[in-house]
Amino acid sequence: xxxxxxxxxxxxxxxxxxxxxxxxxxxxxxxxxxxxxxxxxxxxxxxxxxxxxxxxxxxxxxxxxxxxxxxxxxxxxxxxxxxxxxxxxxxxxxxxxxxxxxxxxxxxxxxxxxxxxxxxxxxxxxxxxxxxxxxxxxxxxxxxxxxxxxxxxxxxxxxxxxxxxxxxxxxxxxxxxxxxxxxxxxxxxxxxxxxxxxxxxxxxxxxxxxxxxxxxxxxxxxxxxxxxxxxxxxxxxxxxxxxxxxxxxxxxxx
Numbered sequence: 001x002x003x004x005x006x007x008x009x010x011x012x013x014x015x016x017x018x019x020x021x022x023x024x025x026x027x028x029x030x031x032x033x034x035x036x037x038x039x040x041x042x043x044x045x046x047x048x049x050x051x052x053x054x055x056x057x058x059x060x061x062x063x064x065x066x067x068x069x070x071x072x073x074x075x076x077x078x079x080x081x082x083x084x085x086x087x088x089x090x091x092x093x094x095x096x097x098x099x100x101x102x103x104x105x106x107x108x109x110x111x112x113x114x115x116x117x118x119x120x121x122x123x124x125x126x127x128x129x130x131x132x133x134x135x136x137x138x139x140x141x142x143x144x145x146x147x148x149x150x151x152x153x154x155x156x157x158x159x160x161x162x163x164x165x166x167x168x169x170x171x172x173x174x175x176x177x178x179x180x181x182x183x184x185x186x187x188x189x190x191x192x193x194x195x196x197x198x199x200x201x202x203x204x205x206x207x208x209x210x211x212x213x214x215x216x217x218x219x220x221x222x223x224x225x226x227x228x229x230x231x232x233x234x235x236x237x238x239x240x241x242x243x244x245x246x247x248x249x250x251x252x253x254x
Contacts, residue, residue, distance in 0.1 A: 011077065029179070063126045160172065
């Protein structure tokens with residue numbers, strides 16, 4: 001519970017009881033519960049979407065608000081990692097230079113481009129997926145944060161950390177294959193409950209989950225090849241890329 005509390009404090013801007021004393025090991029071991037953080041964010045998205053649909057007729061406006069809400073709840077932490085990762089990886093420099101670019105607080109052209117594309121694709125697929133299956137956008141945004149966070153656990157369980165030190169290192173050092181299994185079972189159970197409650201096809205959601213995990217695993221291997229492992233920035237990038245990919249996969253699979 002201490003690890004989960006620290007995870008909420010570290011990964012979101014949500015108030016959460018406990019975790020007042022920082023413990024890097026407890027935080028690292030809490031990574032296996034990262035999808036639970038996604039579940040809480042998803043519930044907030046669902047509640048807000050249900051309210052919005054009562055007085056905003058435009059699906060696009062609702063989608064923009066929900067995507068913005070996701071940024072507010074996380075403090076833009078993972079989007080920063082997305083921009084930094086693309087600035088570094090697409091600089092086509094040496095491994096060390098890529099890591100230096102990713103650590104730079106300034107955002108380059110590649111970072112700006114990926115952020116623009118990220119918001120366009122996320123809003124578009126959120127609107128299209130919810131309309132295609134006749135469900136509240138909040139239901140889709142209940143599922144997306146849960147799916148997106150499983151890949152962070154996958155990368156921490158399988159890949160080394162690219163730097164000698166760093167906050168992300170505590171997650172890599174304290175996440176193992178058993179932790180990943182716990183996370184996988186947890187996500188599967190949550191998806192089953194959501195599918196039953198909202199009458200969605202569980203098998204389709206289960207397929208989306210597993211395709212997403214394979215893609216996340218390959219992303220981790222690519223980062224290890226490019227820069228010698230993963231970093232906090234690549235974990236943030238993976239989370240945001242997984243959120244968009246999960247929307248795409250739901251659109252073509254559900």
